[in-house]
Amino acid sequence: MLNFEFHTPTKIYFGVGVHKDIGEIIASYGFKKILLHYGMGSIKKSGLYDDITNSLKKQSIEFAELGGVQPNPKVSLVRQGAAICKKEKPDMILAVGGGSVIDSAKVIAISALTDIDAWDFSAKRQTPTDALPIGVVLTISASGSEMSTSAVITDEQQKLKRGFNSQLNRPLFSVLNPELTYSVGRFQTGCGIVDIMMHTLERYFSKNKDNDLSDRISEALLKSVIKAGEVALNNPTDYQARATLMWAGSLSHNDLMGVGRDYFFSCHQMEHELSGMYDHVAHAAGLSVLFPAWAKYVYKHSPDIFCQYATRVWNIDMNFQEPLETALKGIITTENYFKAIGMPTRLNQLNITDEKFEEMANKCTYLGKRTLPSYIPLGEKEIIEILKLCE
């Protein structure tokens, strides 16, 4: 177990109806004016916008507004948000939505108190030193952004998607009502399941041994999500399944699954090129395609952990004569599960051909200047080979 720091101060309000107290929650921190940040308007159709603004009004909390966050949130909107904050001077930003809205809010919060351009933080040219506090009302279980230090945005001009981590990105509080996810459709629910699993798997498959407790907690979360995912897809209003996915989403990315490990996150790095280059690709759909290919490419270099995964998470019998067979079965079972929940596992399902493999590999390695860490280092050549396994 490696040395680590663990600090997850985000306060969680979880359960039935909790979002209706958002005004009281905000008032309890002493905030009087907020920027209300949201997506493409579904919260207006669902009535959530009214629930929230009514609760704000009851507590006499003023609010400015910025809607319009798209999937793969854009730096141009972040710049707008920062300009609004400079003018309106809210005490905090309330993100109402999923990962895209929250990530957009995080980068606005950091850009609001400085003249540094938002993209400089995402491109890691500048380190943030201050930020407005962020609150969240979550509407989809997926990104874990509601409790995480990470924020990912896209520069639509350069077709670059970049993320950075900062303790300043950790929301002050997040309001998690599983009922708000009843209306999330099949595909988005599937995306959420893959997202949650991938946040866990990208930490689980590390080079560090001797993490029995983190391993077992990760396996517990995966087993629970695999089961709840199937239930939620069959019955979108199953509260317990939706609640499991929602809480698992937060735990999968709040650092708990990663303590004691130095992790790779190589599928995420590759996926950022995919959905950065092809805007129609949902992040989780990219991950769903990339993970099985990545795992098939690297598992022979670290079969033990893949066997542990296969036997403990999927209850596959260990073949002690042929451990690689067990390891591979775990990967294929994962791939089949992704298929079964309606997620793509091949690039052609995303209408992507091999035409830009070299460009993606080149961007992903910062023009050939880095390799991605993994069980073997992944340079341009290896990334192209993994992309070919996705065909």
Next chain:
Amino acid sequence: MLNFEFHTPTKIYFGVGVHKDIGEIIASYGFKKILLHYGMGSIKKSGLYDDITNSLKKQSIEFAELGGVQPNPKVSLVRQGAAICKKEKPDMILAVGGGSVIDSAKVIAISALTDIDAWDFSAKRQTPTDALPIGVVLTISASGSEMSTSAVITDEQQKLKRGFNSQLNRPLFSVLNPELTYSVGRFQTGCGIVDIMMHTLERYFSKNKDNDLSDRISEALLKSVIKAGEVALNNPTDYQARATLMWAGSLSHNDLMGVGRDYFFSCHQMEHELSGMYDHVAHAAGLSVLFPAWAKYVYKHSPDIFCQYATRVWNIDMNFQEPLETALKGIITTENYFKAIGMPTRLNQLNITDEKFEEMANKCTYLGKRTLPSYIPLGEKEIIEILKLCE
């Protein structure tokens, strides 16, 4: 899954050598003067006291001192600590030790800023509204107090042991170096294992169903602790085993295991009478005796969860014809594990006879005015019957 709030802001510094940076850690919060609080002097023999005071001096952090915390920490020392704080006005309290020292520090921190007597908080006659910040350097994996909201102290005059929970009790930071627990002896290590398991089990065995994720995370922690406990007893300097116990201790009592549940904690309630009345009884030794008896007394009223526990944690085959047999096997296997790690499972091993059963049951029910929640309510009669099962 019940609605819940979750807020664990304690920052953890975990790993090899981390305690040597205590001065820098404290300085990073801007504190300039502290009260150094510790136990019966073992930290002076081990060199830990020097490590810490040297690190404080390097950062020019002033410190007042109060040693002398005993197991089952006493309210009289807490009163002394509060008086020192009123005179010396430290910015924070640094607890160096195990659960007793930390709990003592917590109640000092709350009593330091008020004229209300410390016992009034423990007896729940007063609710704390302010406290000095607390930092911890942990020397034994057991109580979870380093990340918890709870504090338990004893009034030695009245022979009463009482605990209370408050978000103000949550330490600001805790420094966890597993190496500091190498010198913890067999019995204390066994006590720690039971303590960690019991913080988990007392949340696991609740009346609320539909907590699959919390159940599985709890089972993961238990399995990891059961294994690491045996390793640490066989090889006290096994870093990985000591690290697993230390991190598990924090997670077992930081609320993570309990989300979505309304839990009983009835063994803890009964144990407080035991070690409150018999000062020679270590808290965990009392729990080790009480849990199997409690479980045998109540399992027939909720066999499902006991079967789940038996099959998932102890890999006992499910007997679908006789589920009660499976449930009981899980309890007996736990009892045997406690024996195997050198813990008592009968009151005579603690030199306790039935002489004060009625008095304990009477105190535990607040003179017959309450029942303890459990799968059936536990009044005086039931508590006496459980105590008899401990004989």
